Every structure is written in structure tokens, then in C-alpha cells.
Amino acid sequence: MNVVRRSALDRILQEMMQIRFRLDDIEAALSGWNLKPLEISESELFSLPDHLRKTYLTVMSKGECNATEASNLTGRCRAMESNYLNQLVRMGWLIKHRDSKTTRFRLISRNVLKERPPQR
Numbered sequence: 798m799n800v801v802r803r804s805a806l807d808r809i810l811q812e813m814m815q816i817r818f819r820l821d822d823i824e825a826a827l828s829g830w831n832l833k834p835l836e837i838s839e840s841e842l843f844s845l846p847d848h849l850r851k852t853y854l855t856v857m858s859k860g861e862c863n864a865t866e867a868s869n870l871t872g873r874c875r876a877m878e879s880n881y882l883n884q885l886v887r888m889g890w891l892i893k894h895r896d897s898k899t900t901r902f903r904l905i906s907r908n909v910l911k912e913r914p915p916q917r
Contacts, residue, residue, distance in 0.1 A: 845890075852881040853890055861903040863896075 845853060855870045856862055862870075864879035871878060882902045885891040891902045 849881055849885060849888075849890075852878060853885055856882070856885075856891060856902055857904060861901050863899045863901050867902075 842850060842853070851871055852867060855867050859866065859870070864875050864882055867882060868875040868878040882891065882893070886893050886902065890905060892905055893900050893902045895901075
């Protein structure tokens with residue numbers, strides 16, 4: 798039977814507390830950002846295929862959503878919406894981030910991206 802010394806557990810606990818404090822500082826710094834969505838012209842929006850445009854407009858109307866929320870609004874299955882949302886991320890139209898266990902999608906912001914990648 799392996800016995801862990803109390804001092805080792807105390808060091809691990811201290812390190813975990815320091816990591817938590819650093820994460821709290823990072824979250825506080827990021828919460829102060831006021832990001833405005835990137836303005837997209839109608840001609841750029843119409844350059845998207847219909848199925849991707851519908852998904853993009855859904856995210857734009859909600860501000861931020863996950864694949865389940867988008868699928869409820871578009872009437873398509875969640876897996877298909879997830880695919881379309883990830884395509885929009887790869888094309889540079891949306892960004893995604895983890896929120897606990899779910900992945901959420903939102904519009905690209907000027908502060909995050911200075912210049913949109915060229916369309917293929």
C-alpha cells in the first residue's frame with residue numbers, strides 16, 4: 798500500500814490554489830473586453846451557400862449559441878448544424894469556445910481578428 802505524505806498533498810493543494818487564482822485573474826481581465834461583431838456586407842453574406850447562410854444568420858440573431866440551440870431554430874438535426882458551425886469557423890466567419898461541457902459559437906469580432914482570411 799502506497800502512503801502519500803501529508804506535506805506532498807499540501808504542496809499539491811497550494812499549487813492548485815495558485816492555478817485557480819491565476820485563472821480568476823485571467824477571467825476577470827477577459828470579462829472587461831467589449832467585443833463588437835465584425836460588420837459583414839450583404840455581398841459577402843450572399844457569397845455563402847444557402848445552408849451556411851441560414852446557420853450564420855441564426856448565430857447572428859442569437860449572438861451566441863451551441864449546435865443544439867442552432868438546430869432548434871433552423872429545424873435541422875444537431876449533427877448537421879454542428880458540421881455547418883464548424884465549417885463557418887474554418888472559413889473565418891465564426892469563432893468557437895468551450896463553456897463547461899458545451900462548445901459555443903459566436904461572430905468574429907474586430908478585436909479578435911484584424912483581417913478576415915481570404916475566402917476559397
